[in-house]
Amino acid sequence: MKQPTSLKNKIAIVGVGESEIGRVPHMTGLGLNAQACKRALDDAGLKVSDIDGLLTAYSFTEPYFMLGSVMCEYLGIQPRFNASMVVGGGSPAIMLKHAAEAIASGQAEVILVCAGENRATGQSRDAAVSTLLAVGHPYFEQPYGGSIPGYYAMIAQRHMYKYGTTREQMASVAVNTRANALLHPNAHMKKPISMDDVLSAKPIADPLGMLDCCLLSDAGGAFIVTSAERAKDLKCKPVYLQGIGEFHTHEHLMCAPSLTEFGATESGRVAYEMAGLGPKDIDVAQLYDCFSIVPIIELEELGFVKPGEGGAFFAEGRGRVGGDLPINTHGGMLSHAHAGAAGGLFGIVEAVRQLRGGLGERQVNGAEVALVHNEGGILSSHCTIILANDKG
């Protein structure tokens, strides 16, 4: 197959922002996005008139069609590049890829990428959970009463069966991620949790309990992408794209080619190859963690450990800030925030912040290269990003 045109060092992320996070009943989903966009713009030191492109994802809580155009209208901008992308949780990373390609080919110069919704207060918890049923196949899965946690639980069961991964190892993902979140001033969750808390939490779908499942938050996130050339003159320290790759294998779990092998291996391979880097070069990783089993699988597929060794890695605390490879230093979707496509977007925001440095207690010392992985659906759509604070 023909190699994709390299995007290495062609574009930079020059601004990041996150909205108020948690239960934010005084703001709408669009308002949360707008707040994150404003903060990202201020962070970059750019003016509204500099933005000539916008990408956003989708919202389950707000009743808008054409969300990209809706967002532009709300923000009062008239861009020459715009779309709303629906690739589930994979959307933010894939939006970065589309933004990078558009900038590299001159379609736009400064692209704003945002996502988020008021998933905690924009609808009742039951309504929020029910809306998400649409992720299951309407004719051949939904009649059986499954759920998103249930589909991921089946993946977890198969991982346990094949590799001997344990319930405690999965719980350690939640415990470690919470420990990281406590170091983040804007994380949704503010209290520590213990292994016992996770194991005794309300059972949702065996083997997953409530604390193995991502949050439902009100949150918006945004980042700004421009050319490496333009980035030089801006006030913030640019973070350069080194490699990016995506891969898609299915949408519905019943059609997944495997329950233990997913598309992250291939998206990672493409990203590493473009970057000319490998797992050993990564200083900090932000892995999609909608459920505690997922970072275990991604860690293995992205080559940080061998298949079946992901659980032990987390159980040994190697993914904490201060560990061998700090993972989800902001607290991930299990403890920082999950609000539609914003969940994976915060992984990008955090990677950029880690590479800029100065995060105090949660700073990964000497972080120069970061990896972010987003996935959507039921481990269906995958995108891996490698970022660096130097052109390397």
Next chain:
Amino acid sequence: MENTLPKPVSNADSQPYWQGAREGKLLIRKCSACGQLHFMPRYLCPTCWSGDLEWVEASGKGSVHSYTIIRRASDPRFAHLVPYVVALVDLQEGPRMMANVLGENALETKIGDAVSLVFEDRGDGDQLPQFKRTSV
């Protein structure tokens, strides 16, 4: 009590599948061009894109590829059934489908269990293919 569980919805792709279920048969698609079988009926063969497809009756024997016990139903219509089992079943013929494992000992389901086809009445003659553990 009125059955409020979701009823099968058939469309142009799946009408024979659901009609088969009403007649007590589990029908799957077979490609006449490449011979591959698949679940989830569609307009063309997902392996070779031939449109020359036939319906064949599955034996109804299968094994549990994976499963979960739902303890908190996302769909409120299932809330009264918790805990219940949702599984991915590998049919003896090869294709994989989702279903519930029903029956008295369903909560003891394990990966690799042999299962056999049963039908669940969802009202008005609508039948949903389901499985129960094959007694050992």
